[in-house]
Amino acid sequence: MNENAEIRYNASKYRTPDGVPADIVMFTLTKRERKTVTKTLPLRELKVMLIRRKKWPCAGMWALPGGFCQEDESIYDAAKRELKEETGVDGGHLEYLGVYSTPGRDPRGWIISHAFFALVEEWMLEQRQASDDAGEVGLFTLQEALEELELAFDHREIITDAYHRIQQQMLQTTIARQFLPPHFTLSELYQVIQTVVPEFKEPNFIRKITSTRSRQGILQEVRDEEGRPLSSNQYSQRPAQLYMFTDHVPLLSIYT
Amino acid sequence: MNENAEIRYNASKYRTPDGVPADIVMFTLTKRERKTVTKTLPLRELKVMLIRRKKWPCAGMWALPGGFCQEDESIYDAAKRELKEETGVDGGHLEYLGVYSTPGRDPRGWIISHAFFALVEEWMLEQRQASDDAGEVGLFTLQEALEELELAFDHREIITDAYHRIQQQMLQTTIARQFLPPHFTLSELYQVIQTVVPEFKEPNFIRKITSTRSRQGILQEVRDEEGRPLSSNQYSQRPAQLYMFTDHVPLLSIYT
């Protein structure tokens, strides 16, 4: 205890930060059924949740949800708490993105922000939109958010970085599972990947994913108790084989 | 200005962090010529630089070099400044690793540390070892650092994370160039990769790296003005073709 006293004294000799918030880029993949056509994949869009600020600074501008970290929690815990406050749900993928500390980034003082990104389901955000004052919460496509909105602080930079990271993670890890039901068809998987990474084009996707020894490991056919393969014709006339992710995430190398 | 006053006032109502240091995991690849045998690759080892703490807390324990971030600089700037202070050199690869904020991690108070890792050349560290009190600076293999030394704070965790990250980056980016001269042979490159990632085994490394269309892009044969291929017999009897990295870093995907 008197150790702490000693330190507090020392620390008070120096300028210390005025606050350390965690800001969260909450991504969701909206899924809109197409009523006109039956038996077809829903339209999917990658969106990000933003909140309109009411107070100075940046009043009226759109900002990432976030909150200040407290002394008795880690930054990650603060982000988790914030995520739960926004969605009402504990789950979901939450991953550290980076630190934003450019001097002057926040007019309130020396504020060092820690950015996270989360992958949540659309329904988790709806309750938030209903609870608080509606109209102060919005779901935007990345293009809208980055090109059309007036964003608070350095949040455009944060969202840009988060977008690049989610694209990278989509191709290099199995986070696609966060946007899919436990069992899914390969067309669904392909659509999810393409929604997040439009540049991803694989004409022979199904063929490759099912035949390549090295990639095989990440996916597994779904079978019933008797070992018969399970399929679904929810999105197509002809039933399609259902797959699930395994726990295996391969190590990639540019030299292999 | 009275905006700032307003904030400082607000911030002072809340508990704020006592300090935000940047700590750097400085990796180097030592290169020791083998005198007994000629025309052979030098022995290489991956090492990390640590400093023995003189003051409370953790006096006598080994710690990462680091320093507190100031108000007029970003965390990255603080790390860059620290790196220069330690090595006397501006250059070198410096990359953000992550934030360490577990409550109680530092007995001095609420200290949120930001870890970086740097790749430096061995000679950059020698001047530091000479200048300050020698014996207070050490170069250790990862095994020594992680298993034999008493490390300060949560620095074991940080070093472990940094080790995993450098291994991942070694395979997925071209940071190997930081440990190689501008022109190098494929054996040298292979040795560097294996020194950092011992699990990396490619019996047909040379064949693959020179013949695979997709990998070809990261390396380029060195040629002289007349376009004749350049080779070196520094490390072998028969001269070996010299290569250089291009600026191209391929995008990897588990689905491709």
Next chain:
DNA sequence: TAAATAGTGTCTCTTAGACATTATGGT
């Protein structure tokens, strides 16, 4: 029966991977 999507056949070319062989220059 037509439409729509799932999945396979087939063919060519490239790569993986293992081993053997040849090439080069120093000791």
Next chain:
DNA sequence: ACCATAATGTCTAAGAGACACTATTTA
């Protein structure tokens, strides 16, 4: 002449990639 390492030859099996074709269900 011998050695160590670089680089190529050779062979088989597997994957990439394109395109045509068949399969399964609903409207």
